[in-house]
Amino acid sequence: MLSERRLQVLRAIVQDYVGTEEPVGSKALTERHSLGVSPATVRNDMAALEEEGFIAQPHTSAGRIPTDKGYRLFVDKLAGVKPMTAPERRAIQNFLEGAVDLDDVVARTVRLLAQLTRQVAVVQYPSLTRSTVRHVELLSLAPARVMLVLITDTGRVEQRMVDCPAPFGEAPLADLRARLNSKVAGRRFSDVPRLVEDLPDAFEAEDRGTVSTVLSTLLETLVEENEERLMIGGTANLTRFGHDFPLVIRPVLEALEEQVVLLKLLGEAKDPGVTVRIGHENAHEGLNSTSVVSVGYGSGGEAVAKLGVVGPTRMDYPGTMGAVRAVARYVGQILAES
Secondary structure (H helix, E strand, O other): OOOHHHHHHHHHHHHHHHHHOOOEOHHHHHHHOOOOOOHHHHHHHHHHHHHOOOEEOOOOOOOEEEOHHHHHHHHHHHOOOOOOOHHHHHHHHHHHHOOOOHHHHHHHHHHHHHHHHOOEEEEEOOOOOOOEEEEEEEEEEEOOEEEEEEEEOOOOEEEEEEEOOOOOOHHHHHHHHHHHHHHHOOOEHHHHHHHHOOHHHHOOHHHHHHHHHHHHHHHHHHHOOOOOOEEEEOHHHHHHHHHHOOOOOHHHHHHHOOHHHHHHHHOOOOOOOOEEEEHHHOOOHHHOOEEEEEEEEOOOOOOOEEEEEEEEOOOOHHHHHHHHHHHHHHHHHHHHHO
């Protein structure tokens, strides 16, 4: 266990290195921070921190920089989440409230996160498998053609055309719409197949084939793997951090193009808290020089997807964690109200 003083020294090194982009020396630390000890004592503390792998000497200068291990200790023990100011919170709310549909919410969220953190923003669309049905609409387009519209609790809208095996009148269509919504509205997708399996039996024999066709289309819509969608923005922000990437920026950009990699980076949506993965904690080799800060978002206190940012390990962790958490909270509110 590190002493309290050495933890203070590590905190000061991280803060100075993030702020100045320059390796930090003992003299600078004693001048900038009220550590209450001499430069010689700080040098001894820095030597101990280096020996334990929390800081490193990048070249022959006297300065030190944090390692992945140092950043991890800083995030876990030393960094509080920096709260957003009242004007910042109002700006977030006003920017997101203008969204007209789910695609617009996601697009605005990506843009906002990239601007707030000046890093790469990644937002996952709400997962269908963790959603509930808000409403099912059935619209007659022709005597034997129906449009099925599925609306989820997250504001997601899925439309499907259904070619019926026989003409289907307005009266049975209205009856099916009412019966369907009474059974599935407010229920989880996983419950729907069980809830509607006996629905065709409630209709006249000549209509059962059409009812079964409509239900089959609905169930196919529920299980389709179209939930794994992402939107990414702010990639150009990485060019501001060229010197933070030890080789070239290309492996980072290539990794960001792989959707499967990004989904793994964001992690499981069911974990709603702020997650920070630092450097080599990211399994993908191209992202070993980056950190990922992510958080779950959703309505009703349950996470249905993740959003986050990707940037260099030399990032303002308290500020980034605060921004990501605040944006997720507002997105969840908007989804709940939509």
